Amino acid sequence: MKLFVGIDVSSQELEACFMNSDGDKLETLKVKNDLAHPTCETVSSLWRTSII
Numbered sequence: 001m002k003l004f005v006g007i008d009v010s011s012q013e014l015e016a017c018f019m020n021s022d023g024d025k026l027e028t029l030k031v032k033n034d035l036a037h038p039t040c041e042t043v044s045s046l047w048r049t050s051i052i
Contacts, residue, residue, distance in 0.1 A: 001020055003026075
């Protein structure tokens with residue numbers, strides 16, 4: 001299964017949306033941006049610990 005991830009980073013929060021190849025939304029994660037430099041590793045870590 002292919003996994004598509006959309007990431008929106010702002011000064012206040014980070015939001016990630018995970019979808020399959022059919023366009024079905026699998027999960028949406030939203031976290032407060034209190035890091036100096038949020039990265040994709042932050043989202044990857046959240047994904048691994050929350051739904052798989």
